[in-house]
Amino acid sequence: MKNRQYSLKVLETTVDNEEKFIEFFNTHYPLFKDHLILIQGEISTEIESYLQEKKLKYINNITLPKGRSRKALEEELNLSTTNQIDSKEYDNIKKELEELKVENAVNQQIAQVDMRKAQEHIDKLSKKLNSNLTVMDNMIRSGREIDINGDLLLLNRVNSGATIKTTGSLIVTQVVEGSLRCDGNFMMITVSPKANIVFNGVEVDNKLLENKLNRIELRENKIHITPVIKKDINWA
């Protein structure tokens, strides 16, 4: 016996209005061409021929088994205390869990048949993100002054003599040798012994930034520095 397990994407829908149905599939064809279409209710010959013409695979009036939530499964399998399970079995279960997770996501997708509404929602969210977060990956050379209204994620160095000002939070993943002025909720920066850092009007002692990535926060008018990524351990 040969067994194979697949996860596939299913679009569950009903035909209330034939014209609207066809129009929907015309506009969203690239999105759903690899989905299995599950149609609840009667299918007219017109719809049938349309689906065949578009080469869409479909099934009719079937209740599909729905995936359970990951949490429920984990509880059932009691993964946290199963020390006896050997690694192969563990991997299998993990794989299955991942598959179920995908299926879950599909089920959620099915629930949102009205794609337009979802798209609008996503658009709104990304716009909100766009207006607040700036991502930069170029080097900030000496003499440059970056003034950001919002949050900034900087993926390169800040050289000596450069200045960065943000009204929002600031994350710099590389060494900072210039000055930072941040008025946001938090800062995340690496070990930067030459940096001049002012956070919400308070100068930060950069000797305290000893970890690979440090989070600086202001709580009750006091600056708290906590490690995010600890120092690299050199085993050699």
Place this chain on the structure above:
Amino acid sequence: MGIVIAVISGKGGVGKTTATANLGLGIAKNSKKCIVVDFDIGQRNLDMILGLENRVVYDLVQVMNGEASVRQAIIKSKTDENLHFLAASQTKDKTVLESDKVKALVAELKAEYDFVILDAPAGIESGYEHTIEFADTAIVVVNPEVSSIRDADRAIGILDSKSQKVKDGEEVDKFLIINRISADMVKSGEMLRSEDILDILNIKLLGKVPEDRGVIDASNQGKPIITNKKSMAGQAYQRIASRICGNSVEMKDIENMNSGMFKKLTGMFR
């Protein structure tokens, strides 16, 4: 069509003019037609270092104002016939430069020579901006010390925003020469390491030149150090010139070379 190279540094006294003179001569020795142009209006030095002090009749500003033709102003080097030189004015100052005149001159030189090397003035004022404006490539000269690195960083920043090539949507190639490296001081940690400098500036390394006592004397005599085959700095400039001409020359690890006489002696008895 030649390549226009601007030699820049930001900070003064790091060896821009010395590098320009040596590289000009080195490129000429590789049998390429090369012209070095002194853009340091008001503070010309290149003529002295090349030993052409007494031959200057017309200068850059006179050429740009139409008082003399390029042909009249160009001086041929005594040491190599492939090397030509255009002097800066000593009486005017940097404000006399104008964008369109610089453009016309650079275009004229570019058509005639394989390499046009522009010696930029120190600082980042208008004179510097005019030098880099029409350059295809920049050679950044630094010393292994923090002030030089920061000034070079600033100069590169300006290059990346004000050059004509950048405005046209292209990128200016930038190469680094680390000048006056003292192996002993790097080893003892007193001098910045090349890796750190490259990390900060993030441009390609063209070569390293060791500290050499002979350089000052060579400049005073008007015979660039590259003509001295025994000099470490001269050899370094030869390698760099060869790289500019498109040959692949291995990078020498100057920081780990035993250069001192004393070390050679102690090495013998070991």
